[in-house]
Structures are given as C-alpha cells and as structure tokens.
Amino acid sequence: MTKKIIDLQPEIPYHTYTVTETEVELKSSTIEGLTSDEAEVRLRRYGTNELKGSGGVKWYLVLWRQIANPLVVVLLIANILAFATEQFAEGGVILFIIIMNATIGFYQDFSAEQTMEALRNMSSPTAQVIRDETRIVIPNNQVVPGDVLIFEDGDVIGADCRLFEVFNLETDEALLTGESLPVQKNLELIKTAEESLGDRLNMVFASTTVVKGRAKGIVTGTGMGTQIGKIATTLMNIDTNELTPLQKRLNKMAYCIFVAAVVLVIVVFGVHKFRYSNEIAIYAISVAISMIPQGLVAIVTLTMAFGVSRMAKAKAIVRRLSSLESLGAVTNICSDKTGTLTQSKMVAVLMWFPGDGFYRISGTGFVPEGEIFRQGETINGETSTTQDEQVVTLDSGSDQLLRAIQASALCNMAELRRNNHPETHGEWTAIGDPTEIALQVLAYKAGMPKPELVENGFRLVAEFPFDSSVKRMSVLYETPSDEHLIFTKGATERILGCCSHYREGDAEIPLRNEKDDDSIQIEFESVIMKRVDTLAEQGLRVLSLSYRKFQPTKGVDLVHGLNRDEVESNLVFLGLVGIYDPPRAESLPAVMKCYEAGIRVHMLTGDHPSTAAAIAKEVAIIPADTDVKNSSMVMSADKFDAMSDEEIDALEELPRVVARCSPNTKVKMIAALHRRNLFAAMTGDGVNDSPSLKAANVGIAMGQSGSDVVKQAADIVLTDDNFATIVEAIAEGRRMFFNIQKFVQHLMSGNIATILVLVVALAVKDEQGDSVFPLSAAAILFMNLCYSSPPAIGLGLEPASATNMKEPPRTSKQGLFSFEVLMDMLVYGVVMAILSFVPFILVLFVFEDGQLGYKCNRGYYSEVCDGVFRARATCYATLTFLILSHAINCRDIRQSGWQWSRLKTAHQNKTLWLSIIIGAMILFPVIYVPGLNKNVFKHLGISYEWGIVFASLFIYTAFVETYKFVKRRTMA
Structure with a gap:
C-alpha cells in the first residue's frame, strides 16, 4: 500500500530547513531515497520534471506546413477553375487530391515530428537517484520531489535540491544569477527566508552545471516548481522545425521546378495562341502540377524519421x-x-613495487573474489599459481603493499555493491569510473574495502578530483589515530614529477641526496618507466600510486583552504598497478x-x-x-x-x-x-x-x-x-542518403516522362486546331498521387545494399544530384516518355480511324471520340506500368533491380512491393468502371492495346538492363 504524500509548496524556503526537517517535509530519506511505487505516485501527482511549453509537437503548425506550399496553391487554383467552369468531375478529383495530399503529408510529418521529439527526450539529461535503496540512472524528466539526487563534475543539475552531502562542490549559476564565477556550496543552515538565490549555498538549482566536485541532495522542486521554471519557460526549448542542409537543397529544387511549371503553363497557352478555354486552363495547370514532385518533402521527412528510429533501436x-x-x-x-x-570492465591484474617486484591478482570482472600472488621481478603469465608464486595477504605483506591498497580504496569514488534481490542471486554491481572500480575490486580482494576503512575511522577531509590537465586525483583523509594522509593516483609521468621519495619495503628513500643531486631520481624514473613499458606492452593501463603524511597548519580550512599544487608535492612513490580492459x-x-x-x-x-x-x-x-x-x-x-x-x-x-x-x-x-x-x-x-x-x-x-x-x-x-554502434550509425547514414537519391530519381524521372508526353502531344491537333490531350487533367493528378509517391515512400524504406559498407565515402562532388544521377533522370525520363507517347500515336493513327473529333478533350460526345479515349487509356496504362516498374529499377543505380538476390529480399521492404501491386490494381477501375472512365478520366476500356502496353514495358526493361550494363563497364 502506497503511503499518502503531501502537496509541495514551491515557495517553501528549504534553505532554512535542516536536512532532517527537509526529510520530514518531503517524506523521504537521505539513505533509502524513495520507493519505486512512491516515485510513481508522485510523478502522477506533480507531473514530469520538464518545463511546460518547452518544445513539443504542434499539430496545427504541421497542418499549416501542408497547406502553405506552392503545390496546394496551384491545386486550389485548379479546383476553383474546375468548379467555376462546371467541370465537376475534374473539380472533384482535384479536391480529393488536395485532401489526400494534406492528410498523407500531415500524417507523415506529424509522425516524424513525434518520433524526433521522443528521441530527443531519450537523449535529454539523465539523473542519478537512489530508489529502493539502490543507486540508479533515470531520465531527468522522471525525477520527483523527495528523490535523492546524486551529481558530480560535468552534470547538469536536473532539479532544485537541498544539499545534505558535499565534497568540494562548485556550480555555475550564471543562468539564474548572472554571476560569472562558480559558486562554492556548503551545508550550513541559512536563517533568512528571503536570501537571494546566489547566497543559498546549501541549495542547488535546476539547469545549473556542476563545475567541480560532487554532492547529494533531496529534490525540493521539479518542472515549473523550480527556480528556472519561474523565471523562463523557454530555456529548454528545442527547435524541432529546423531544416537540414539536404531539406534546404530539396526545397530550392522544388522552387526551381515551380518556376519551370509556370513556364510550362505559358507554353500550353502559347501553343493555343493564348486562346482561353476551360479545358486549356485546367490542362495547363495540370501540366504545371505534374512538374512538381508533390510528396518530395514529406517523403524526405519520413525517410529521415525512419532512419532515426532504426538508429535508436541500434542504440x-x-x-x-x-x-x-x-x-x-x-x-x-x-x-x-x-x-x-573495450568492454569497460577493467580488472587489476598486476602490481609492481620497487624492491619487491611484481604481484599477480587473480579473478575477473566486478566479483571481488581472487588472491594476490608475489612473483618477483619476472612476470609469470600463467593463470594459476606456480612454485615461483606465493599467496600474499596484508598481514604477511609489507607496509608498502598496505599503503598501496589503502590508496586504491580511498583515492577512489567508485562503489561496489551486492544486490540481494532473489532474482539476481546476489550479483555484484559497480558504480563509477571503470579504472576506479578495478582498484576498488582490488581493495576488496585484499580484504581492505573502502566501506570497511571508513567504518573503522578513516574520514574524508578534502578531495581534488581527477583533472585531465594534470591527470591526477588526490584525497586527504584523517585516520583513526588522528594523523592525516594524502593519497594520490594518476598517470605515472605526472605522479613521478610530484614525488620526492619512494617506498621500498618499510623504508622511504629520498630521490635526492644531500648534495641535491638528481642522478638518483633520473635513474629511478628510468627504472619505473621500463616497468611501465613492460606492463603497457601487454595491453595494460598503468596507474601509479603515491602517498604522504600531512601535517595541517593551524587555522587553515582543510576543506576549502588547501592548494592543490601544495598537496600534490613531496609525495612518496608506492608502485604501479596494471589494469586490463579487454x-x-x-x-x-x-x-x-x-x-x-x-x-x-x-x-x-x-x-x-x-x-x-x-x-x-x-x-x-x-x-x-x-x-x-x-x-x-x-x-x-x-x-x-x-x-x-x-x-x-x-x-x-x-x-x-x-x-x-x-x-x-x-x-x-x-x-x-x-x-x-x-x-x-x-x-x-x-x-x-x-x-x-x-x-x-x-x-x-x-x-x-x-x-x-x-x-x-x-x-x-x-x-x-560501443564503437560498433558508430559503424552501424554510419551504415544507416549511407543507407538513408542513397535511399533519398533513389526516390528523388524515381519521382523526377516520372515527372520528366509525364511532362514530355504532355508537351509533345500539344502538336497533335483536332479538326478545330486544338491540341488533343494524351492524358486528362484528372488522370495527371491521380497518377502523381497513386503511382509516383507511394513507390517513392517504399524506396525511402529500402534496406541497405550489400555494397553499402564496401564502397568509399562519398565526396563533396558526389552529392545528391551527381552527374550520374542527373543523367539517369534525363535518360529514363526521355525513354519512358517515348515509350508512352508512341502507343498513344499508334492507337490513334494506326489501329483506329485517325478521327480527331472536336471537343474530345471536354468529354465523350459521340463515337468519333472512341479513338482518342482508347489512345488516352493506352498512354495512361503504359506510363503507369513504366513508372511502377521504374521503382524496381531505382533500387540500385547500377545493378539490376530484377536480380534474384534482390527479388528474394522483397519481404524486407513490403511497402515498396505493396505500393507497386496496389498501384497496378487501381489502374483497372480507372480504365473499365463505367462513368468513372468516360466522365472523370476520359478513357474507354481497351483490349488489344494491352499488347502495346506490355511491349513497351518489355522494351523499357531491356533498355534499362542494357543501359546499366554499359554503365558498369564504362563508369568508375
């Protein structure tokens, strides 16, 4: 049963509360944290830990993007013209196209936006909390009031917290206070409730950054209840609508095509000597629409969203x-x-001490089970003890070994825990840096773990965290006997420079003699570096350990008043530890x-x-x-x-x-x-x-x-x-780029073919001198909707080719519109146009009587239009099958799309093959359903013409295979 919790008041001055009072107020515990059930209840009550209105997907903005584009404007003009001139069939089809385009585009775009938003949230800051007495990592938006939050150097603090444990903590609060210098935190109680944010030193605030040190705190405010939530709700906004360079290039291409479409409108009217009629106007706009790849931007967005989702599954x-x-x-x-x-599961396997030689440590992973064997100056590569090895314990070993184990345990922030949950069978887990975990496991194996040392009276006084500029970490501890010891670990060359003595057995030997001669130090460093090389050549990461006794100066604040350079000087070199990370x-x-x-x-x-x-x-x-x-x-x-x-x-x-x-x-x-x-x-x-x-x-x-x-x-x-994940991500990036190239080629080739057929056919005149249109306006629009965009979506989802990661990276000259791609678009478009226009001419002038009846563009008035209507149906069927088969051709820029190795993987891209099959099936109602064929698409059912259609399809397939064969033989 979940215990009842109280509603929190954001204005409660927690900086005036003691830690105990804060625990009582929030019904939490600094040791146990919250239970998972309790956290779930609080999450429902207080909401997620995020700023309201910060990001998110706005459906109305997505819908507006579908409407506010050149394509829809042209379609709306065409729709108004159709209804104004009582061309209700064409008007109905155009209206259907507008609704379908907006619906499909909205669905694709909105889904893509939601996918990207969800994935951004996955990669948003995480938080370390104590739940169910266990330290875990959760998404920051799942943090609730009362959680015990743990943060360290480099973390972005996820919520407002009352501190209860601090080690050299400094935070950057410029975001809130404008103070450019880091703020040093402490646990002292503040009695004034109205204290400014910058002076609340026992509190940390959401969205500020840990500059130095580490700490723990109880969460007092989340989401809009934080200080940052009160000041600004836009700080965490992410611009989800920013166009990528590729999308910008595609948009520029779309506008260039739009300009070309306007020119085509002028050409259509020019051929008719700028004589206006309803049919000419609608045909001209239909020609313009066919020039624009309607689904291009939506398909790019969908392809990217699909690629992002695939990469998320690949971690x-x-x-x-x-x-x-x-x-x-x-x-x-x-x-x-x-x-x-590497696996990041480091294990200490060898140690070396001056005058004492090598020690081997058995055991693997985080399990603190193993023994220490003394080997002397020769490294024994065996995995089991030999006659030359001796089992060593801290009781039987030297004081040198004791100090080294103390340094490993105490100069260390890692935690080793045994989970006693029945399902895990007492599995050992570790939290912290992999190197420090290895040293902590070593201390456990030696029988001197950090928790035991702390329990026996070792108290941490000051800590100097690892710094990449000095490659060292140091801690100052007070021992049970009231003496102070400094322990330092780090890169050997950085430790040696801080040492004035080295330990050999129980003796501390100076590295300089009375004459201040540095020959001893030079010789010693030479010996050490040779041992480092010996260990490193076996793939071991080598750390050096050192220590010294420290005599505090009276009146000096040991927590904040110590100078790092002074602390890390005159150290006593202890020895080397070799750590292996497979x-x-x-x-x-x-x-x-x-x-x-x-x-x-x-x-x-x-x-x-x-x-x-x-x-x-x-x-x-x-x-x-x-x-x-x-x-x-x-x-x-x-x-x-x-x-x-x-x-x-x-x-x-x-x-x-x-x-x-x-x-x-x-x-x-x-x-x-x-x-x-x-x-x-x-x-x-x-x-x-x-x-x-x-x-x-x-x-x-x-x-x-x-x-x-x-x-x-x-x-x-x-x-x-994992490095392998990077390679998978690169493979996915390549797959996505080539897929965009494939469907752009498919869309543009089909558009070029349609445009050429429509423009060339303007030369075919009826008895009144008007052009005989090879495709009706409704057919043109319907073709773009049902036969171009769906296969293009399928091409965007195409799996990677077998050669995807066997070819060199593309160069700047091999962009989306490379010479080969542009050449292919033009060649395929021209050939499809010829193979579609020729059947139109054959049916009209060879197989039919060649009569070009007046007003056959407007509708079926008499049998004199039979030839035109059957020729249109033949042209429409031919162009449809060519565009659908071209989708298979576009699966690879040079290899055959009809290879058995490719065809047998059809199940990997059901979208592509379903779009082709459904597109082919939709063709038959358009041609044969009474009323729909004559009145809307201006077709008649065909019979022998199917022979011409399939002959064109066969010729096109043969041409494509020959063309690709030539390219494979002639192009690098």
Whole structure:
C-alpha cells in the first residue's frame, strides 16, 4: 500500500530547513531515497520534471506546413477553375487530391515530428537517484520531489535540491544569477527566508552545471516548481522545425521546378495562341502540377524519421537531423578506447613495487573474489599459481603493499555493491569510473574495502578530483589515530614529477641526496618507466600510486583552504598497478568493416602509448607487427601537440593512435583532418570534450559514461558506448542518403516522362486546331498521387545494399544530384516518355480511324471520340506500368533491380512491393468502371492495346538492363 504524500509548496524556503526537517517535509530519506511505487505516485501527482511549453509537437503548425506550399496553391487554383467552369468531375478529383495530399503529408510529418521529439527526450539529461535503496540512472524528466539526487563534475543539475552531502562542490549559476564565477556550496543552515538565490549555498538549482566536485541532495522542486521554471519557460526549448542542409537543397529544387511549371503553363497557352478555354486552363495547370514532385518533402521527412528510429533501436540516439546527412560522408572516426573499443570492465591484474617486484591478482570482472600472488621481478603469465608464486595477504605483506591498497580504496569514488534481490542471486554491481572500480575490486580482494576503512575511522577531509590537465586525483583523509594522509593516483609521468621519495619495503628513500643531486631520481624514473613499458606492452593501463603524511597548519580550512599544487608535492612513490580492459568482441569486426568502407579509425586515448598500441593491434587499428617506438602510426600527445600545423600537414598519414591524449589534442586532430578535406566523427564523454565534438563533422557522445554537458553538445548519443554502434550509425547514414537519391530519381524521372508526353502531344491537333490531350487533367493528378509517391515512400524504406559498407565515402562532388544521377533522370525520363507517347500515336493513327473529333478533350460526345479515349487509356496504362516498374529499377543505380538476390529480399521492404501491386490494381477501375472512365478520366476500356502496353514495358526493361550494363563497364 502506497503511503499518502503531501502537496509541495514551491515557495517553501528549504534553505532554512535542516536536512532532517527537509526529510520530514518531503517524506523521504537521505539513505533509502524513495520507493519505486512512491516515485510513481508522485510523478502522477506533480507531473514530469520538464518545463511546460518547452518544445513539443504542434499539430496545427504541421497542418499549416501542408497547406502553405506552392503545390496546394496551384491545386486550389485548379479546383476553383474546375468548379467555376462546371467541370465537376475534374473539380472533384482535384479536391480529393488536395485532401489526400494534406492528410498523407500531415500524417507523415506529424509522425516524424513525434518520433524526433521522443528521441530527443531519450537523449535529454539523465539523473542519478537512489530508489529502493539502490543507486540508479533515470531520465531527468522522471525525477520527483523527495528523490535523492546524486551529481558530480560535468552534470547538469536536473532539479532544485537541498544539499545534505558535499565534497568540494562548485556550480555555475550564471543562468539564474548572472554571476560569472562558480559558486562554492556548503551545508550550513541559512536563517533568512528571503536570501537571494546566489547566497543559498546549501541549495542547488535546476539547469545549473556542476563545475567541480560532487554532492547529494533531496529534490525540493521539479518542472515549473523550480527556480528556472519561474523565471523562463523557454530555456529548454528545442527547435524541432529546423531544416537540414539536404531539406534546404530539396526545397530550392522544388522552387526551381515551380518556376519551370509556370513556364510550362505559358507554353500550353502559347501553343493555343493564348486562346482561353476551360479545358486549356485546367490542362495547363495540370501540366504545371505534374512538374512538381508533390510528396518530395514529406517523403524526405519520413525517410529521415525512419532512419532515426532504426538508429535508436541500434542504440544511437540522433539529436540533430543534419548529422544523418553527415554520417554517410564520414571518412575518419576518432574514437576513445576505454568503454568504446573495450568492454569497460577493467580488472587489476598486476602490481609492481620497487624492491619487491611484481604481484599477480587473480579473478575477473566486478566479483571481488581472487588472491594476490608475489612473483618477483619476472612476470609469470600463467593463470594459476606456480612454485615461483606465493599467496600474499596484508598481514604477511609489507607496509608498502598496505599503503598501496589503502590508496586504491580511498583515492577512489567508485562503489561496489551486492544486490540481494532473489532474482539476481546476489550479483555484484559497480558504480563509477571503470579504472576506479578495478582498484576498488582490488581493495576488496585484499580484504581492505573502502566501506570497511571508513567504518573503522578513516574520514574524508578534502578531495581534488581527477583533472585531465594534470591527470591526477588526490584525497586527504584523517585516520583513526588522528594523523592525516594524502593519497594520490594518476598517470605515472605526472605522479613521478610530484614525488620526492619512494617506498621500498618499510623504508622511504629520498630521490635526492644531500648534495641535491638528481642522478638518483633520473635513474629511478628510468627504472619505473621500463616497468611501465613492460606492463603497457601487454595491453595494460598503468596507474601509479603515491602517498604522504600531512601535517595541517593551524587555522587553515582543510576543506576549502588547501592548494592543490601544495598537496600534490613531496609525495612518496608506492608502485604501479596494471589494469586490463579487454576489447569488445564486436570491435575488431567493426574496425574491419570501416576499412572495407574506406574509413580510417584513429584511437585517441589517455592511456600509455604501449597500452594503447597493444589494444589497437588487437582490434586492427594498426598492424600486428607495428614497431610502436619507431612507427609514425603511434604518437604521444606531447609530441603531436608540439608539432606545428605545417609539420602535421607534412605527415604522410596522421597517427592512428594518439596516447596520453588531452581534450586540446582532440581539437587539433579534428583541425588536421579538416585541412586534408576529410570528414570526421569524434567521440567524447567528458565536459572538456565538448569543443572537439562541436568541431567535428559529427560529434558522438557516450550515453552511459558521458556527462550531460557533452550529450547536449553532441549530434548523436550512444546509449551503449560501443564503437560498433558508430559503424552501424554510419551504415544507416549511407543507407538513408542513397535511399533519398533513389526516390528523388524515381519521382523526377516520372515527372520528366509525364511532362514530355504532355508537351509533345500539344502538336497533335483536332479538326478545330486544338491540341488533343494524351492524358486528362484528372488522370495527371491521380497518377502523381497513386503511382509516383507511394513507390517513392517504399524506396525511402529500402534496406541497405550489400555494397553499402564496401564502397568509399562519398565526396563533396558526389552529392545528391551527381552527374550520374542527373543523367539517369534525363535518360529514363526521355525513354519512358517515348515509350508512352508512341502507343498513344499508334492507337490513334494506326489501329483506329485517325478521327480527331472536336471537343474530345471536354468529354465523350459521340463515337468519333472512341479513338482518342482508347489512345488516352493506352498512354495512361503504359506510363503507369513504366513508372511502377521504374521503382524496381531505382533500387540500385547500377545493378539490376530484377536480380534474384534482390527479388528474394522483397519481404524486407513490403511497402515498396505493396505500393507497386496496389498501384497496378487501381489502374483497372480507372480504365473499365463505367462513368468513372468516360466522365472523370476520359478513357474507354481497351483490349488489344494491352499488347502495346506490355511491349513497351518489355522494351523499357531491356533498355534499362542494357543501359546499366554499359554503365558498369564504362563508369568508375
């Protein structure tokens, strides 16, 4: 039974409440959080945690887009003319076309808008909360008052909170207060209810950003109940109607076609010496309408929405539609290593201590079960103990090992938990950075986990979080014996520079002698780096551990008054820890697929060059026989950053692996790729990665390990942080681009064919000197609606071809309207026009009596119109079948659409084949249903003419196969 909860009042001054009073008021617990049932009840009561009116799909705007376009304007004019001149049949068909076009367009556009909105919400900021006593990640809009919210460096705070646990927390509140400097938070009670927002230091507010540190708080306000909700409801708006570059190009093309359509109207009237009649006016407008690809914009939107949905299922969330177009042109992928190419399930497998040698750690994954074996100075690669190995415990080991385990446990923010739920059978789970999880598991295996140390009296005093610029993390702890210890971990070269001593057994040996000679330090660093290389060459990520005793200065605030440079100096070097993160099973096939697709893969990682190179070899980013020390394929960030742009541009090839990489290195790599006119995708997860993601052609954020800031800066968010997902996204981008190319070719070829038939037929005159129309106005409109747009939609949903990822990326010269595509449109359009117009002439002048009765354009007045009506039906049937079969032809620009390998995959695109079958079936009522054929479409039923229709279809198919064969032999 769910307990009753109270309605919250947004104006309650929670900054004047103690933590206990806040818990009571919100009926929550800082330790247990809310239950799932309680959270669900509150979500229904208070609504989702989002600003009202911020984004969303406006149906009336979507409907207006269907009406306010040149096509509908022309149709409305034609409709008014038809009814004004008592051409009710044509008027009814045109009105039907208007309604159908608007309905279909509205449905497609509205569905696409809803899909994009839903997917944007999926990639919106997430929140870490405690529910059912378990720390979980939920969409930020599911946060409710009373939730316990956890946030850290780089997070966008999702709701207003009363803080109850703070570690060096600083937030950027410029959005609310205009204060440019970060605000340092604390837990001190504020007694004044009217205190300004900037002075409420025990509160944090929605939409502000964590600049430094970490904290926990109880949610006091969500959605419109937050401070940001009171000030502005438009801050989180997302422009869902922004056109992509492709859509803009298609719109320009549509307007150019519209101008051409106006010219055609003038041509039709010019042929008739500008003599007005109802039939001529309606025919002229029908000709103009046939020039415009009516469903083009709607089909593009539908195709993109379908592509976005497919990518979401593949765990890639598209935040910006323009990135879909860019994906297909990607030539280089710059990827992180940890968690993207690897499993992000790191495990500490080796340690090394000066004078004590190597230690092997058994066990895998998050399960804290394993032992520590001493091996000496030789690394034993066996997976089980040997005679040379000795099981070591903290009791039997040295003080050096004890300090190293303490450093691993305490200089660490990761949490290891065992879920006692019956369904999980006591499964171990971990929260935090993968490297820190590995060290925490090591501490558990050694019998000294962090919770036990804290319980026994170790108290965290100050924390200096990991900073990519210094590549270190440090903590200050007070021990049970009231002494203070500093523990530091980080990259070896950055730790060594902070050390004045090293630990050997129980002794601390200085790195400088009395004469201040640095020869000892140089020699020691040389030994250390050799051991680092030894570990890194096995694909291990190497961290260094250090510590020192700290004597606080009286009067100094140990929480806020410490200087990082002072804390991280005169350290005592403890030893090395080698951590292994095995590559994902799918990484190697994905990289190989990239090479097949002409895409280069670069690994930009913070790891040691040897570690990075070892993993790069395993996943084939570099050849297995690469000499890491002498190859230009592997380079340290220090060397790469020191090079000038000219020196980088002079390189024959940009490095495939850049180690010890900083965020600035990533930006420099993107700039180097752009100078080579290459199209780059860049991955990132930290706040500092935002510049490189924005600089890249496609910015890709990690959905699991990435901060909210980097997700907002990215074009695409990977929900599984998997490199293989990037490759799938590129494949989808290529598929979508080529599908748009296919249906644009289909629509435009059909339009060219129809226009040519209509214009050339103006030369056929009746006995009064008027042109004999080969198609009625109703037939022209109906053909566009039923025979062009539906197959085009099917082509937009076409699955990727077998060669989709076996061809090089398209270049800027291979755009949507490449020379080959334009040539194909013209060739296919002309051939279809000839094969449709010739049957019209054959029936009219060869098989019939050749009588061209007066007013046969208006209707069937006597048997003298038989020939014209049968010729029209033949032309209409021929052009219809050619357009429908052309959809199959457009499935591939060079390969036959009738290949058995393609035909047997028809079930993968039922939309295309159903549109062709239904289109062919609709043709027969148009020709044979009495009244409908004569009065509306101005046809008569045909018989022997079907032989001409199918002969034209056979000739067209033979021509297409020959034409494609010639292209395959002559075009590169």
